Amino acid sequence: MSAVAERRGRGDDFGGEWHVYEPHKVGLPPLGAYFRALWRRRQFLFELARTSLRAQHFNTTLGQLWLVLNPVMLAIVYFTLVYIIRHGGRGSEFLAHLMMSLFAFRLVSTSVGQGARSVVGGGRLLLNTAFPRLILPLESVLVSVMRFLPTVAVYAIVHAVVGLPVGFHLLWVVPILVLFVAFAAGAAMFTGTAQVYFRDLTNFLPYFTRIWLYTSPILFYAEDVPSGLKPLLAANPMYPLLGALNDVVIEGKNPPLGYMLGGLAWAAGTVVVGALFFISREREFAIRL
């Protein structure tokens, strides 16, 4: 593979007037020019996301209703499950915790799942038009964010009904969600690239995300985890962000610095590594499809 990477050429510029295409030794094109070209295509990104939402019928009333009903019903299913397994004993506050964590988790898991399909599904567009390919996984993330937003409103209602604290500390939700999105984007770029080489990735992915869901503090509180299993929790990239979200929204306090730094490290690391991996491989996509 390294030989291919070494011989990959580069495009200076996707939209400008003077294009020079040459082989380059390292796998990466000049990043400044790349991200400028990406920024110029932002309208393309939004249009792609809008049309794919429409293709999923989310412009119809029933489609929008489903967008809200689906995650709510899923939350009810899991709440019932936990209620039975634990012989009751978990109140409405736990329902709020479960819904909030589940919705945040789904923001990441749908990004990763859609992102895996983004490049291979981009088929003809990719074979016939030169544009920064990073648009494709980013579109998956944007669609996931758009699908996530209505669930915030649903959660807000539950939050109010349960009577959880409201205050300025809730502003912490904004940076936490930004980190969630950055982490999702990095992971989507990674799966999008991997899917080009291993087309059965999307077969494994649902099992992987399900295990991830069950090992994250969503169907339980982080403090429920027996001390022997704590390392498992600490190794989970989503643990710091879910923990911070729980502290802010459910407990009504500022998140500990450790959670925020841990979340920042995972999100920044994933998005940088994911993007570099994707960009270093993207010139090869056209011949791999």
Added chain:
Amino acid sequence: MRSVSDEAALDTDEQAAAAPDWVVKVDRLSVTYRTTVEKKPTLQKTLIRLGRRERVIREIKAVRDVSFEVPHGAVLGVVGVNGAGKSTLLRTLAGILPPTRGRVEVVGRVSTLLALGVGFNRDLTGRENVVLGGLAAGLTRDQVAAKFEEIAAFAELGDFMDLPMRTYSSGMYGRLAFSVAVNMEPDILLIDEALSAGDARFKEKSFEKMRELCSQARAIVLVSHGLRSIRQLCNEAIWMHEGRIAMRDESSAVIQAYREFLQVGESEATDEE
């Protein structure tokens, strides 16, 4: 191969320099790609192969040491049997495939009409696809909106513009693809086997449009098996064979030589289908 600093200097120096007399310059271009034999690579197959210590990488030398220039206002035809490297060459000019060796320079906005269609999404309407295609090509929303009426009128689709493209006939599909490509004000238009779309009248209209583009000093590179189209449209032609330029001359001379070759080597040509 240049160092990174050379390349950075190039961007600014050459833009400031006087405009050259060519719009496309291909300098000793080779495109080799290594690809797996299997169409859909999977982790499962990879693991099985690792167990058997098999290698299924195949190297394809699609374009070998090709150099040429396309001057302003020229229509360059490219002919050759299937697998000669014509489409790979065009994709490299469009910046979709990376060069393995050599250098390609293209001055101006490139518009492509490649063999596999324009990447239209069949579930979206013609209108939505035009917007999406224009944005993908790097235009702004306003620029696409300004061009829209022209594109719709040229494609002669009428009310079909607002219907999903899965309801289109293949002729309508091709007409819209052509209309998008030529109406994006390209400085360089790259066309691969796309002239068969539409009826005789539309074909004549598209020829006219291409001649109009050339009269504005824009350039066209046209890959086609339709030798008559090449002769009608192109002043010059390249005959590619096994990744190399076998001949470059006036289009009528190239076509004559290519026709003679096909008669002798017809079995060779059909073998490569």
